[in-house]
Amino acid sequence: FVLEREVSERLKELAAQTGSTLYMVMLAAYTTLLHKYTGQEDMIVGTPIAGRPHAELSNLVGVFINTLAIRNYPSSDTSFLEYLQEVKEQALNAYEHQDYPFEELVEKLNLTRDTSRNALFDTMFELKTMEQQEFELEGLTLSSYPLDNQTAKFDLSLEAIEQPEGILCSLEYSTVLYKPETITRLAQHFAEIVRAIAYHPQQPLAVLNMVTDEEQEQLIYxxxxxxxxxxxxxxxxxxxxxxxxxxxxxxxxxxxxxxxxxxxxxxxxxxxxxxxxxxxxxxxxxxxxxxx
Missing domain, CATH: 3.40.50.980 (Rossmann fold)
Structure with missing residues (x-):
């Protein structure tokens, strides 16, 4: 599903005004959705990080990717602007320690391991910036080969990609836990929350609307x-x-x-x-x- 261009531009403006990034705004929106769904005020979301904080590493061959577990505390009476500042601080602190191996963190926490569960979090969020989507070589015709992934790595994962027409989002989910119509509804609710944030970021999380017009009619009639x-x-x-x-x-x-x-x-x-x-x-x- 796509977050339309006007909403996407407003989110970028909000990031610039608050000294944060689009990733932080989107993460705050995603955890707000999870907070509304669960009623929980202690939320851990995983996110992959490139692991190349220094310019010298940019051209070095190899996989440096690490996983960060970012913990936030969404509260109903907190305004989104205030919550965004909290998310910003948590994210910056996590970036400071991005070299710490995720597996070592799990071992240090001495968690009860279960092969049917993920150790520290059940949901992930990732924002991708695709700088170059098409590649050309003289004398060759290149086409992309779609990778058909049939296995969900987490209970629920949200991926967002910046596109000219807006922010393209996709949800990967465990079919044991969720029906397709449930995820479709969740996607609609996320889009509504993002729209509310784009136009009314000063509102408390409890007030931010996630109900669609169709659901509004059902509630009324x-x-x-x-x-x-x-x-x-x-x-x-x-x-x-x-x-x-x-x-x-x-x-x-x-x-x-x-x-x-x-x-x-x-x-x-x-x-x-x-x-x-x-x-x-x-x-x-x-x-x-x-x-x-």
Whole structure:
């Protein structure tokens, strides 16, 4: 999926304004998504690093790549701008110690090893900058050979690549844990969060919206057969019990509530609600009374 160009440019501007990088902004956005999904405020995300901090190493043949485990603490009441500064500091500290071998770190932490799990983190994030995507040699025709990878290395991995049309993102996931439609929804939520960050970075993490317009409609109008009524549109600020009473008049025998094997029609739901209301009134309950 692609984060459109306008949003991508805004993210780069945000990085420049805060003295951070696009990688830091994207990592902060990704951990915000994970925070919203899990409710956790202690998040470890793995990231690969080139391992060539010195210019002298740029032309040296060999694999210097190391893995960094970056730990962040997203909190609901923290604004994204404040959280981005925290992510920036954590990332810079991690870069300072990028030469420390990941395997040695795992050994030092004395973690309980399990061959079915990754030792320190379950999810990775990587931002790639492709400086040269096409290569030409005189007298030769070159074409890329796609590598079909069938094995997820982690439970969930997000990869982002800067492109002229925006930021191209892809998610790799364990099919044992996730269904394709779950990951599709997660991708949509990530795109919504990034859009909210691009336009309202001063908002607290709890306020940043990740719900799509389609899901918003479902939340407002319900998941049932909305279109079967004569007037399915719910006015903004309308009272819920008034809506139920209207449906009880319009479609009394349509199912309103389902719980396991039980279900209630709109007529039955309205009758039960009225019975409860009368009972409460008989007990002396009136306006502004608090009822558990």
């Amino acid at each position: 319900g998941f049932g057969e909305v279109g079967v009524t004569d007037d399915p549109v719910v006015e903004a600020g309308a009272l819920f019990h008034t809506y139920v009473e209207e449906q009880a008049q319009l479609v009394p025998d349509h199912v309103a509530v389902v719980y396991e094997e039980q279900q209630l029609t709109y007529r039955k739901l309205n009758e039960r609600a009225n019975q409860l209301a009368r009972r409460l009134r008989n007990e002396g309950i009136g306006r502004e009374s608090i009822v558990g």
